[in-house]
Each structure stands twice: as structure tokens, then as C-alpha cells.
Amino acid sequence: MRRQFYLPPGCVREHGQNYQIRKEFAMNKYFITPVVISLLGILGCRPNLVVKPDPEVDYGAKTVKISISNIGKKAAGTQLTYIEINAVDANDADKPQSQFSVSVPAIDAGNTWESDEIHFSKFSSPRGLDLMTLTEMNLVVRADAKNMVKESNEQDNVYDADR
Known part of the structure; x- marks a missing residue:
């Protein structure tokens, strides 16, 4: 049985690269979320x-x-x-x-x-x-x-x- 992987918009499906694209997307998701949360925390930690x-x-x-x-x-x-x-x-x-x-x-x-x-x-x-x-x-x-x-x-x- 062949598995289908979701490709983010703009990604081109080429033979043998599906796994690599999916892995990079997952890494970006787990990198971006903490960065966004950190930035929101920094902005809330200002004087007023x-x-x-x-x-x-x-x-x-x-x-x-x-x-x-x-x-x-x-x-x-x-x-x-x-x-x-x-x-x-x-x-x-x-x-x-x-x-x-x-x-x-x-x-x-x-x-x-x-x-x-x-x-x-x-x-x-x-x-x-x-x-x-x-x-x-x-x-x-x-x-x-x-x-x-x-x-x-x-x-x-x-x-x-x-x-």
C-alpha cells in the first residue's frame, strides 16, 4: 500500500523527495511555534x-x-x-x-x-x-x-x- 503525504502549497512532488519535504515542514512548524510564543512574551514584558x-x-x-x-x-x-x-x-x-x-x-x-x-x-x-x-x-x-x-x-x- 502506497502512502500519500500532504505537501504544503508551493511544494513540488518529485520521486523520492516526499519524505524530505514533509520532514522539513514538520521541523519548521516546531521551530516557528516557540519563536512566535517567545516574541509574544517579550512584547508583553515591557514597561507601561x-x-x-x-x-x-x-x-x-x-x-x-x-x-x-x-x-x-x-x-x-x-x-x-x-x-x-x-x-x-x-x-x-x-x-x-x-x-x-x-x-x-x-x-x-x-x-x-x-x-x-x-x-x-x-x-x-x-x-x-x-x-x-x-x-x-x-x-x-x-x-x-x-x-x-x-x-x-x-x-x-x-x-x-x-x-
């Missing part, structure tokens, strides 16, 4: 920076304080975080109305970095927004604004809320 909700805003002292957490599985290197203060009714085309950059040091997996209090006077305000008179604001915090850290999720780096 998020802005902790509800940054502290003190209108009396004219300060803001933020926290950045690394909820990923690896340490995150140094990165740059932008903080924007905008008027609540500002159009998107007019933003950022004021901005401050913070160099955030490396954050180990599972840890949180907290800023000192940042006075409103440290913010640049090229569009003429008077931060000292605000009683409400649109606060935007962009962790890793320059994509200096390769993360498992690049989509959760922004906090944007009216306060």
Missing part, C-alpha cells in the same frame, strides 16, 4: 507608563502635582512628560495654552514617581493665558511625550480632564 488620575491642583498656592506609574512588567527608562494648562473652553486648535516639561527618572515595574509641587509661574504661556487668575482649568498630562520608552501600550499615556 500611565498618569495616575486626579493630579493635585491647588488654586490657592497656584501649584500642580502629578504622578506617573509604571504598570508594566519591566523598568521604564528616563522619559519626558508634558503638563498643559488650558482654559476650560479653549478650542483644540489653541492648545496648549501653557506648558511645562518634566524629566522623569527611570521607574521600576510596579512603582510610581511623584513630582514636587510645580508652581504655575514655571509654565510657559505663549498664548497669553494668565494662569494666576484661573479658578478652573483643563489639565492635560502626557507621560512619555517623546516616545523615549518602548511600552507594551502606547495608547494610555495621556490624562485629560477639566478641573
